Amino acid sequence: MELKVGDLVARYSYDCDIVFRITAIDQNKAELAGEELRLAADAPLEDLKKVDDEERRTHEKNAREKEECSYRLFRQEARLMKERNEHEATEGYKEKASYFEMRGRVLHLDGDPYYLAKCTALYERLGIPVYGVHIPEKEMPDQIASLLHMVRPDILVITGHDAFIPSRGAENDLKAYRHSKVFGQTVREARKVVPQLDQLIIFAGACQSYFEWLLKAGSNFASSPERVNIHALDPVYIAAKVSLTPFMDRIGVLQLIRHTLTGQEGLGGLETKGVLRKGLPWKEDHSFSNEIDE
Structure with a gap:
C-alpha cells in the first residue's frame, strides 16, 4: 500500500x-x-x-452531525442572549430596539492551515469578526506582538497541534509536551503588550496541552486539564461566547464550555467578562451588525 x-x-x-x-x-x-x-x-x-472511501464518508458524516449539533445549541443560546440585550436596550418597552452591537474581534493564530480554514468558516457563520493567521507553532512567540499592534483584537486564540509524550517526562514536565512551551511563550509575549486579563481575552492550547502552565503564562482559558484531545473547533466556540457576551456580564467557566465538543475534561480557565458593547442609535448604513447570523 x-x-x-x-x-x-x-x-x-x-x-x-x-x-x-x-x-x-x-x-x-x-x-x-x-x-x-x-x-x-x-x-x-x-x-x-x-x-478507504466508505470509511471516509462515514467519518465525515459523523463529524458533520456532531459539529452541527454544537452549532445549533450555540446559535440558540446566542439568540436568547440577543433577546435579552434588546430588552435591556429598550428598558422593557415593546418598541424595536434602535441599538447596534460591536462584537469582540478575534485574532486567531493556528499552526495548521486546514484547521484555520475550518475555524474561520465557523467564525463567519456565527457572525464573529476574525483575523486568522497560519503560523507554525515555533514562530508564534516572535510574531505575536506585531500582530497584536496591527489587528488590535479583543480576543486572542493561540492554537495548532500539541501532544503529551509520557516517554519525555511527567505531566508537570514542560519537556514532555510537543508545543505547550511555545504556546505559553506566545501568551507571555502577548501579555507584555496587553497585561490585563479583561482587556485581551486569551485562549491557548491544543490536544493534551499543559493546562496549568498556559494559565500561569497569562491565558484566560486553556486546554487540556485532563490531557485529553480537544476538537478542532472548540477554541472557536470559546472565543465566540466571549465575543457575544456584554462586557458588563461575567462568564462562568462551566457556562462557557457547555457547548464545546470536548467539555471540561479538555477545556477550562478563569471566570472572565464578555467584550460585546451596545451603541445607539442604529441606522441602516451602519457597518455594525445587529443580527445573529443563520
Missing part, C-alpha cells in the same frame, strides 16, 4: 481510534495531524491503515 501526504489514515497500534491526515513522510515515518482533533503524532508507515 502506497501512502502519500494528504491521505487519511489510522494507527493499528491504537486500534484505529483516531483518523489522521499525513502531513509529511520522511523515509519510513509519517507525521500525522488529527482530522478533527488537534493532535500531532508520528508513526511508522507499517503501523498505518489507509482509510
Whole structure:
C-alpha cells in the first residue's frame, strides 16, 4: 500500500481510534495531524491503515452531525442572549430596539492551515469578526506582538497541534509536551503588550496541552486539564461566547464550555467578562451588525 501526504489514515497500534491526515513522510515515518482533533503524532508507515472511501464518508458524516449539533445549541443560546440585550436596550418597552452591537474581534493564530480554514468558516457563520493567521507553532512567540499592534483584537486564540509524550517526562514536565512551551511563550509575549486579563481575552492550547502552565503564562482559558484531545473547533466556540457576551456580564467557566465538543475534561480557565458593547442609535448604513447570523 502506497501512502502519500494528504491521505487519511489510522494507527493499528491504537486500534484505529483516531483518523489522521499525513502531513509529511520522511523515509519510513509519517507525521500525522488529527482530522478533527488537534493532535500531532508520528508513526511508522507499517503501523498505518489507509482509510478507504466508505470509511471516509462515514467519518465525515459523523463529524458533520456532531459539529452541527454544537452549532445549533450555540446559535440558540446566542439568540436568547440577543433577546435579552434588546430588552435591556429598550428598558422593557415593546418598541424595536434602535441599538447596534460591536462584537469582540478575534485574532486567531493556528499552526495548521486546514484547521484555520475550518475555524474561520465557523467564525463567519456565527457572525464573529476574525483575523486568522497560519503560523507554525515555533514562530508564534516572535510574531505575536506585531500582530497584536496591527489587528488590535479583543480576543486572542493561540492554537495548532500539541501532544503529551509520557516517554519525555511527567505531566508537570514542560519537556514532555510537543508545543505547550511555545504556546505559553506566545501568551507571555502577548501579555507584555496587553497585561490585563479583561482587556485581551486569551485562549491557548491544543490536544493534551499543559493546562496549568498556559494559565500561569497569562491565558484566560486553556486546554487540556485532563490531557485529553480537544476538537478542532472548540477554541472557536470559546472565543465566540466571549465575543457575544456584554462586557458588563461575567462568564462562568462551566457556562462557557457547555457547548464545546470536548467539555471540561479538555477545556477550562478563569471566570472572565464578555467584550460585546451596545451603541445607539442604529441606522441602516451602519457597518455594525445587529443580527445573529443563520
